[in-house]
Amino acid sequence: MADLLATSARYIDNDIYEGAGLVNRPTTELSEIAPGVALIEAFSHVVAFKSGDGLVLFDTSLEAFGQGVLKSLRGWTKEPVSHICYTHGHADHVGGTGAFLCEACDKGARRPQILAHENVSPRFRRYELTNGYNFTINARQFAPATELRMGGQGTPGPRRFGPDPWVEPDTTFRERMEFRAGDTRFELYHAIGETDDHLWAWVPEHKAICSGDFVTWVFPNAGNPQKVQRYPLEWAKALREMAAREPELLLPAHGLPIAGKARIAGVLDTIASALEFLVSRALDMMNEGARLDDIVHGVKLPAHYMDKPYLKPVYDEPEFILHNIWRLYGGWYDGNPANLKPAPDAALAREMAALAGGVARLVQRAEELAAAGTEADMRLACHLVEAAALAEPENREAHAARAAVYGARRKSELSLMSKGIYGWAERESAKKSGKNDA
Structure with missing residues (x-):
């Protein structure tokens, strides 16, 4: 069993980064982080508290991990x-719930009570309305094969996104709620950040x-190009509210748990400051x-933020x-009048090709730029x-x-998001070119 707290301390205290795979391990291995507190590493993690009157879990991971989490x-x-x-x-975070409900039913035990923010159920309804879209964008983001059921670990199946069914919460709240299980008190707080239905919890005992x-x-998933609005400033506010509790144990849903009041305060402050x-x-x-x-190409986050082992841009990225941020505060119009009511992409492309002297000339120049290999050249080559x-x-x-x-x-x-989108385009054209070896 890995000593997760010692590992996180070594990384944070020495600014060491040894790869994303060592801080996010979907192994379903359980580690007891403190007496009566366990973290099961999965995608996402499951955090468990012994209360003396039943276990309190935070999240249940993907549907495909539910049974493995339960076994651990x-x-x-x-x-x-x-x-x-x-x-x-x-x-x-919710897909594995069915495994726990089935266990309770099989054992004739009390059904677990499911608690969540009030926006969780509307999210589930939106996912049902946009099932095909969400299947496609998650396949593009996470996997090279679009005909695999998301969360099915390679098992062919229908084009469904998420668990079937989504398990609804029994009790919801708007701003704050508190409950007691056995001798342990749990305070739940709503905050927006990655989503509008997020909660974080303070467990004072x-x-x-x-x-x-x-x-x-x-790096915080506050920019995902294929997903709905994120809220970076409110995300930072939530982190500062967590820090105000002066926690001595931080239990995230991805990555390593962290111990130590000063160490946790430093991590929370650094992430919040980067977003701010x-x-x-x-x-x-x-x-x-x-x-x-102007903003996308003019605002650059100081490198010392992304030098931190917990802020590497390997999933989302500052750009x-x-x-x-623009979408949240400024809408969808980007300030370029030509983009307000633009010509179809294909029509503009045909005009560019005609001006360049034909498609072959566009291809030639794209290949020249790609061969040069700088970031600026690669951006132009893609256009x-x-x-x-x-x-x-x-x-x-x-193609x-x-x-x-x-x-x-x-x-x-x-970042995985960039790699996913570019890889999708690569495979798409490899098929059309007849050289489907991507």
């Missing part, structure tokens, strides 16, 4: 589950914070009349958060090769070049 939990204790708290309604996805050991920096600089430029393009494929959608040479350019771009990126 039962290796630690046979105490029944009395409460399940959803930190928010994402599939990787353990001086512990259950932070859900407010702390994930990657982005919001402040972006709003300053918006208030001066800048376009979105994407700037887009979300040109995309135009080539749009101008002549059946042109196999254009071969598009696959090569996006493949190179994928390899040069750090």
Whole structure:
């Protein structure tokens, strides 16, 4: 069993980073973090408290991990589950609930009470309305194969996003609620950040914070380009409210648990400060009349933030958060009048190809830029090769070049979101080029 607290202390105290795979391990292994407190590493983690009158769980992980989490939990204790708290309604936090309900039913035990913020159920309804869209974007973000059921660990199945069914909460709250299980008190607080239905918990008997996805050991997921609005400034506010409790144990839903009042305070402050920096600089430029393009290319987060082992941009990244800040405060118009009512992408691409002297010339220049390999050159290469494929959608040479350019771009990126989107484009054109070996 890994000593997770010692590992997190070593990373934080020495600014050591040894790879995302060592801080986010979906192994379903259980570690007792403190007496009566366990964390089961999965996607997401499950945090468990022994209360003396049933177990209180925070999250249940993906549907595919439910049975593995339950097995590990039962290796630690046979105490029944009395409460399940959803930190928010994402599939990787609520999908495993069915395994716990089935266990209670099979044993004739009391059904666990499910607690959540009041926006969780509306989220589930939205997911049902946009099932196909969510299936596609999550396949693009996480997996190379779109015909695999999300969460099915490679098992072919229907194009469904999330568990079937979504298990609704029994009790919801708006701003704050408190409950007691056995000899342990749990205070639940609503805050918006990654989602509008998020909660974090203060457990005073353990001086512990259950932070859900407010702390994930990657750069905050406040910019995801394919998902609904995120709230970076409110995210920072929630982190500062957690720090005000002076916790001695921090239990996140992804990444390593952290012990020590000063260490936790430093982590929470650093994450909050990084988000506040982005919001402040972006709003300053918006208030001066800048376009979105000016902000995206003009606001740069100081490197010392991303040098921290818990702020690496390997999932989301600051550039994407700037887009979300603009969307939150400024709407969808980006300040470029041509983009207010634009021509179809394909029409613009055909005009570009005609001006350049044909699709072959666009392809040639895209390949030259990609070969140069700088970030600025790669950005231009993607524009040109995309135009080539749009101008002549059946042109196999254009698609071969598009696959090569996006493949190179994928390899040069750090964040999973960028890699996922570029990899999707790479595979798409590899098929159309007849060179489907991506």
